[in-house]
Amino acid sequence: MLGKLALAGIKNRRRDYLVLLLGLTMSAAIFYMFANLATNRAFIKANAVVSQASLIFGFGAVLLILITIVYIMYANSFLLSMRQHDYGLFMMLGATRKRVGELVFLETLILGSLATAVGIVLGLAMSQFLVGFLLDMLGLHLAHLSAVYLPAIVATAVLYVGLFILASLFNLVRLTRTTVLKLLHTDEQANQPKVHPFRQMVAAILGVCFLAIGYWSLAAIKDLQMTAIPIALVTITIGTYLLFRATILVIIQGLRRTRWAKKHLNGFLLGQLNFRVYNYTRMLTIVSLLFAMALGAITVGSGYHRQLPMMANSLGTYTMAIHDKNAQEQHLIDQLNVKHQATYTQKRQGKVVYYNAAELKQQPFELNRGTTEAKYATHPKYYTESLKQFKQKGSQSLDFLSLAIRSEQGFYAPQILSAQQFAKQSGKTMTVTTVRVKNLNQDKRVLKRLNKLELARFAQPEAMTVGNYQSYELMSGFFGGLEFMGYFLGIAFLAMLASCLMFKILSGAPGDQRRYQMLYKVGVRQRLMRVGIAKEIGILFLIPGIMGVIDVLFGLQMFKPLMQSPMSPYLGIGSIFAIFIGLYAIYYAITLALYWRIVLPKAPTN
Amino acid sequence: MKMKTVVDVHDLEKTYGKANERQYQALKGLNFTVAAGEFVGIMGASGSGKTTLLNMLSTLDVPTRGDVMVNGHDVTKMRGNQLADFRAQEVGFIFQDFNLLESLTAEENIGLPLALKGTSSRVMDQAIHEVAETLSIADLLPKYPSELSGGQKQRVAAARAIVHHPAILMGDEPTGALDSTSARELLDLLTTINQKQKMSVLLVTHDPFSASFCQRILFIKDGLIGSEIKRGDQDRSAFYQQILNELGTFNE
Numbered sequence: 070m071l072g073k074l075a076l077a078g079i080k081n082r083r084r085d086y087l088v089l090l091l092g093l094t095m096s097a098a099i100f101y102m103f104a105n106l107a108t109n110r111a112f113i114k115a116n117a118v119v120s121q122a123s124l125i126f127g128f129g130a131v132l133l134i135l136i137t138i139v140y141i142m143y144a145n146s147f148l149l150s151m152r153q154h155d156y157g158l159f160m161m162l163g164a165t166r167k168r169v170g171e172l173v174f175l176e177t178l179i180l181g182s183l184a185t186a187v188g189i190v191l192g193l194a195m196s197q198f199l200v201g202f203l204l205d206m207l208g209l210h211l212a213h214l215s216a217v218y219l220p221a222i223v224a225t226a227v228l229y230v231g232l233f234i235l236a237s238l239f240n241l242v243r244l245t246r247t248t249v250l251k252l253l254h255t256d257e258q259a260n261q262p263k264v265h266p267f268r269q270m271v272a273a274i275l276g277v278c279f280l281a282i283g284y285w286s287l288a289a290i291k292d293l294q295m296t297a298i299p300i301a302l303v304t305i306t307i308g309t310y311l312l313f314r315a316t317i318l319v320i321i322q323g324l325r326r327t328r329w330a331k332k333h334l335n336g337f338l339l340g341q342l343n344f345r346v347y348n349y350t351r352m353l354t355i356v357s358l359l360f361a362m363a364l365g366a367i368t369v370g371s372g373y374h375r376q377l378p379m380m381a382n383s384l385g386t387y388t389m390a391i392h393d394k395n396a397q398e399q400h401l402i403d404q405l406n407v408k409h410q411a412t413y414t415q416k417r418q419g420k421v422v423y424y425n426a427a428e429l430k431q432q433p434f435e436l437n438r439g440t441t442e443a444k445y446a447t448h449p450k451y452y453t454e455s456l457k458q459f460k461q462k463g464s465q466s467l468d469f470l471s472l473a474i475r476s477e478q479g480f481y482a483p484q485i486l487s488a489q490q491f492a493k494q495s496g497k498t499m500t501v502t503t504v505r506v507k508n509l510n511q512d513k514r515v516l517k518r519l520n521k522l523e524l525a526r527f528a529q530p531e532a533m534t535v536g537n538y539q540s541y542e543l544m545s546g547f548f549g550g551l552e553f554m555g556y557f558l559g560i561a562f563l564a565m566l567a568s569c570l571m572f573k574i575l576s577g578a579p580g581d582q583r584r585y586q587m588l589y590k591v592g593v594r595q596r597l598m599r600v601g602i603a604k605e606i607g608i609l610f611l612i613p614g615i616m617g618v619i620d621v622l623f624g625l626q627m628f629k630p631l632m633q634s635p636m637s638p639y640l641g642i643g644s645i646f647a648i649f650i651g652l653y654a655i656y657y658a659i660t661l662a663l664y665w666r667i668v669l670p671k672a673p674t675n
Numbered sequence: 676m677k678m679k680t681v682v683d684v685h686d687l688e689k690t691y692g693k694a695n696e697r698q699y700q701a702l703k704g705l706n707f708t709v710a711a712g713e714f715v716g717i718m719g720a721s722g723s724g725k726t727t728l729l730n731m732l733s734t735l736d737v738p739t740r741g742d743v744m745v746n747g748h749d750v751t752k753m754r755g756n757q758l759a760d761f762r763a764q765e766v767g768f769i770f771q772d773f774n775l776l777e778s779l780t781a782e783e784n785i786g787l788p789l790a791l792k793g794t795s796s797r798v799m800d801q802a803i804h805e806v807a808e809t810l811s812i813a814d815l816l817p818k819y820p821s822e823l824s825g826g827q828k829q830r831v832a833a834a835r836a837i838v839h840h841p842a843i844l845m846g847d848e849p850t851g852a853l854d855s856t857s858a859r860e861l862l863d864l865l866t867t868i869n870q871k872q873k874m875s876v877l878l879v880t881h882d883p884f885s886a887s888f889c890q891r892i893l894f895i896k897d898g899l900i901g902s903e904i905k906r907g908d909q910d911r912s913a914f915y916q917q918i919l920n921e922l923g924t925f926n927e
C-alpha cells in the first residue's frame with residue numbers, strides 16, 4: 070500500500086524526476102568517458118609523452134571524483150526536498166519510521182542504479198561519437214582510443230553505486246531523525262539568518278586568508294608539486310564559503326535598511342535573497358568552483374589550441390618547404406592563405422648544395438627574428454638581408470640549411486653561385502618552394518594533406534618534413550592530450566554546473582510559485598515580477614560567476630610551468646572568457662525562461 | 676441623499692470549463708450593490724460560488740457575462756497592468772490562508788502595497804505605524820510570519836489590506852483558519868475598520884457567527900442571490916438568531 074502511494078507521489082513529480090535522472094545520467098556518462106580516457110593504459114602510453122601529462126590526467130580524475138561526490142550530494146538533497154513532504158504525510162497517517170525508512174532507502178538506490186546503468190551506456194555511445202567529434206574539431210589525433218574499456222565501466226559502476234548507497238543511508242538517517250511536523254512544513258519555513266558583526270568579520274578575514282593560501286599554493290606548484298592541488302582545493306573551498314557567508318548577508322541586510330529597499334519589489338527581492346543566499350551558500354561555493362574549473366580548463370585547452378601554432382611559428386620562418394612541387398601540390402598551395410612564397414633551384418653535389426644568386430636576389434630568403442630574439446617570439450618579425458649579407462649570415466641559418474633534403478651524413482653546405490656559374494654547375498637538380506601562411510590554425514587541414522604528399526616523396530632521414538607545420542605536428546603530439554583534457558573537462562564541469570544550479574533553482578520553484586501567486590493577488594504588475602525574478606536569479610548566477618573568474622585568474626598560475634615562453638596561460642584569455650561568459654549568460658537566459666514559466670501566475674482568460 | 680455605491684454587480688455569470696469541455700455554471704446572473712461605508716456579508720453553503728464571486732470582484736478571475744463596477748471602474752473592461760494596478764490600489768484583500776510573504780517581516784509585508792505605488796519611505800513608515808496602532812500590532816512589526824500565530828498573521832494581513840486606504844476591503848473566509856478567540860478579535864477589528872475608517876467591507880463566510888458582525892447579509896444559493904437580511908437596530912445576538920432562522924428556511 071505504502072509502496073503504491075510512494076509511486077503515485079513520484080508520478081506527480083515526473084518532470085522533476087526526469088530532470089534529476091537526466092542530470093545523474095549525464096554525470097555518470099561524463100565520468101565514464103573520463104575514466105575511459107584516464108585509465109586506458111594503451112591510450113595513455115601512446116599519448117602522454119610528457120611526464121606532466123599523466124600527472125594532469127591524474128589530477129583531472131581526482132577533481133572529477135570530488136565534484137561527482139558533491140554533485141550527488143546535491144542531487145540527493147534535491148530528491149529529499151521533493152519527497153520529504155510525502156514521507157511526513159505517510160508517517161502522520163501511521164506508517165512506521167522503519168517502513169518509511171526502507172522506502173526512502175530503496176527509492177534512492179533504485180534511482181541511483183538506474184542512472185548509473187543508463188549513464189554508462191550513454192557514456193559508451195558518447196565516447197564513440199562525441200570524443201571523436203571533439204578530437205576531430207580540434208584537429209588532434211589520439212591513438213589507441215576505444216570506447217569500450219571494462220575497467221572504466223567497473224570504476225564508474227563502483228563509484229556511483231557506492232555513492233548512492235551512502236546517499237540512501239544518509240537519507241534514511243536524516244528522515245528518521247526529523248520530526249513529522251518539520252517534514253510536513255519544510256516548504257514554508259524560511260529561516261531568517263541573523264547577522265553577528267564580530268563573527269561575520271572574523272569569518273570574512275579567515276575566508277580571505279584561506280583564499281590567499283589557496284592561490285599561493287597554485288602559483289607555487291613547481292615547488293609543492295602534487296600537494297599544491299589538494300591544498301588549493303580545500304583552502305579555496307573553505308575560503309569561498311566563509312567569504313560568501315560573511316559578506317553577502319551583510320550586504321543584503323545593509324541594503325534592506327535603505328530607502329531603495331522600500332521601492333517597488335526591491336524589498337521582496339532582498340528578502341528572497343536574504344534567506345536564499347544563506348541556504349544557498351554551499352551551492353554557490355560549489356558552483357563558483359565548478360565555474361572556475363570549467364573556465365580554467367577551457368582556457369588552458371584553448372591556450373594550447375591557439376598557442377601551439379604560435380609556438381611553432383617562433384621556431385622557423387616558413388610553414389613548409391615543398392620539393393619539386395607537382396600539380397596536385399600546387400593545387401593545394403593555391404588553397405592556402407599564403408603570406409610569403411618563394412621557389413629556388415638547388416643543385417646537390419657531394420656535400421654541397423648550390424643556389425642561384427639571381428634567384429635569391431629576385432626573391433630574397435625570408436628570415437625570422439623570433440627564432441633568435443626572445444622578444445619577437447610572440448609576434449614574429451620577418452625580414453630579408455641583402456645578398457652580400459645573406460651569404461655571410463642568413464645562409465647559415467637552420468631554416469636555410471634545412472631546405473636541402475638531408476642525407477644520412479647530415480646537412481649539405483649551401484653555396485651561392487652567380488647565374489652563369491650556377492648554369493654550368495652539375496649535380497642533382499630540384500626546386501624547393503617555401504610557403505609561409507598567414508595563420509597556421511586556419512590552414513591546418515590543407516597543410517596536413519600537403520605535408521603527407523611531401524613526406525611520401527621526399528622524407529628526411531627522420532621521416533619528417535621541414536618547416537613550422539612539422540614542428541606544430543610534433544608539439545600537438547606532446548600537448549594534444551592536455552589540450553583535449555582542457556576542453557573535455559571544461560565541458561564536463563560546465564554541464565555539471567548547469568545541472569547543479571538547475572536542481573537548486575527548481576527545488577525552490579514550488580515555494581516561489583506560492584510567493585508570486587501572492588504578489589499577483591496583491592496587485593503586482595506582471596512586468597515587475599518578471600524583472601524581479603530576472604534580478605534574483607541573475608544575482609544567484611552573478612555571485613559564483615565573479616568568484617569563479619577571480620579563481621581562474623589566480624589559478625592559471627598553475628599552468629605557467631607547463632606553458633613556457635612564448636606560450637603563457639594568460640595569453641588571449643579575453644576572448645575565451647567572453648565566449649564562456651556568453652555561454653553562461655545563455656544558460657542564465659534558459660533558466661530564467663524556465664523559471665518564469667513555472668513561477669509566474671497566469672492572467673485569467675475567458 | 677443617495678449613498679455612493681462602491682460595488683455594483685449586474686447580471687454576473689460565470690461558467691467554468693472551455694466550450695468543448697465539461698462546463699459548470701457557478702454563477703447564474705447575480706445582481707447586488709454595496710454602498711460606501713457598508714459592512715456586507717455574503718453567505719452560502721460550500722460550493723455555492725462565494726469565492727467565485729469574490730474573485731470576479733477582485734479581478735483575479737474574469738466573468739463569463741455581466742458587469743462589475745468597483746468604485747466607478749468597470750472591472751470587466753480592464754487589461755494587463757490596469758488589472759494589477761486596480762488590485763493594488765482600489766481593493767484590500769484578506770485571504771483565508773493569510774497570503775503573507777514569509778521572506779519579509781510584518782512591517783515589510785504591510786508596506787508592500789505602498790512600495791508598489793512608489794510611496795516615499797517617510798510617508799510609508801508613517802502609514803505603517805498608523806495602521807499598526809489602529810490594529811494594535813505595533814509590537815509585531817519586526818517579526819517574520821513564521822514567528823506569528825494564526826491570529827496575529829491575519830491581523831498583519833488586515834493591516835496590509837488597508838494600509839493604502841482602498842475603496843473596499845474584501846475577505847474570503849478570513850476567520851476560516853483561526854480559533855474562536857482569534858476569529859472574534861479579527862471580526863472586531865473589521866468592525867473597527869468599517870466604523871473608524873468608513874471603509875466598505877465585504878465579508879464572505881459560511882459561519883453565522885462571523886456573519887452576525889455585518890449590517891446586511893446576502894445569501895447565495897445555486898449561483899443566485901437567494902435572499903437578503905438586514906441587521907437594522909438589532910443587537911448582534913438577535914441578528915445571529917435571525918441568521919440562523921434564515922439559514923434554516925434557506926436550506927430547505
Ligand SMILES: Nc1ncnc2c1ncn2[C@@H]1O[C@H](COP(=O)(O)OP(=O)(O)O)[C@@H](O)[C@H]1O
Pocket residue numbers: 691692699701719720721722723724725726727728
Ligand atoms: N477553477 C474552477 N474550475 C471549475 N470549477 C470550479 C473552479 N472553481 C470553482 N469551481 C466550482 O464552482 C463552484 C463554486 O465554487 P466556489 O466559488 O469556490 O464555492 P465556495 O467558495 O462558495 O465554497 C463549485 O462547485 C466548484 O466546484
Ligand SMILES: [Mg+2]
Pocket residue numbers: 725726727
Ligand atoms: Mg470558498
